[in-house]
Amino acid sequence: MKDKLIIIGASGHGKVVADIAIKMNKWQSIAFLDDDESIKTSMGLVVIGKTADAFTYKDNADFFVAIGTNDTRERLQEKLIDEGLNVVTLIHPSVIIGIDVEIGIGTVIMAGVVINSSSRIGKGCIINTSSSLDHDNIIEDYVHISPGVNLAGTVKVGKGSWIGIGSTVSNNVNICNGCKVGAGAVLVKDITEPGTYVGVPVRKKD
Numbered sequence: 001m002k003d004k005l006i007i008i009g010a011s012g013h014g015k016v017v018a019d020i021a022i023k024m025n026k027w028q029s030i031a032f033l034d035d036d037e038s039i040k041t042s043m044g045l046v047v048i049g050k051t052a053d054a055f056t057y058k059d060n061a062d063f064f065v066a067i068g069t070n071d072t073r074e075r076l077q078e079k080l081i082d083e084g085l086n087v088v089t090l091i092h093p094s095v096i097i098g099i100d101v102e103i104g105i106g107t108v109i110m111a112g113v114v115i116n117s118s119s120r121i122g123k124g125c126i127i128n129t130s131s132s133l134d135h136d137n138i139i140e141d142y143v144h145i146s147p148g149v150n151l152a153g154t155v156k157v158g159k160g161s162w163i164g165i166g167s168t169v170s171n172n173v174n175i176c177n178g179c180k181v182g183a184g185a186v187l188v189k190d191i192t193e194p195g196t197y198v199g200v201p202v203r204k205k206d
């Protein structure tokens, strides 16, 4: 672990990520990189360059990719890992984590989340504010679980899927790779085909 943390992405999501990093109290300094030159500071933290500058800080900093779009986050995080940069995992101090839970690198677990026993969270995931993941969940790489989502026991969410704010997923439901689930959706059956799903219970959106 280094003294400095560099967060890539100074947007709203980046601010929440930085807030978590500050509260973890592990880094002496925290700064952003962002490709939007008009952003000089965010939440009082300085933007010290663009995404490509990350590689010049390779030996002096830890890194976190704070980009909400799953495939963009995946591309960038994989590049950082391939180039040997140290990507960290961020967990808000209020999070409750059960026994036998695994959390991959580059994942952020936000305030008020509960993750119950024997769940597996992949790399580069966003487990957003006040969501709950019950026992034996499998959340594959680069998934976003939005604020207030409730996943019952033994739910599986496939790589790169996005579960919208306030959605509810019944126990034993599998959601395949590449799905987008709309705000407030209820899932009681497996989703086996990538696409956008909305409603109660969910239907595929054209």
Ligand SMILES: CC(C)(COP(=O)(O)OP(=O)(O)OC[C@H]1O[C@@H](n2cnc3c(N)ncnc32)[C@H](O)[C@@H]1OP(=O)(O)O)[C@@H](O)C(=O)NCCC(=O)NCCS
Binding pocket: 128, 146, 147, 163, 164, 165, 180, 181, 182, 183, 184, 185, 196, 197, 198, 199, 205
């Ligand atoms: C599902 C979603 C991605 C669709 O976005 P979109 O393709 O831009 O859809 P539109 O806003 O054009 O809406 C198209 C239609 O779908 C309906 N619709 C959209 N989202 C819906 C939802 N969550 N539940 C039910 N119906 C929905 C709209 O009412 C509209 O219906 P109409 O054609 O009868 O007027 C989006 O609405 C959504 O729910 N996003 C989740 C946001 C979220 O969770 N944010 C948290 C970030 S941390």
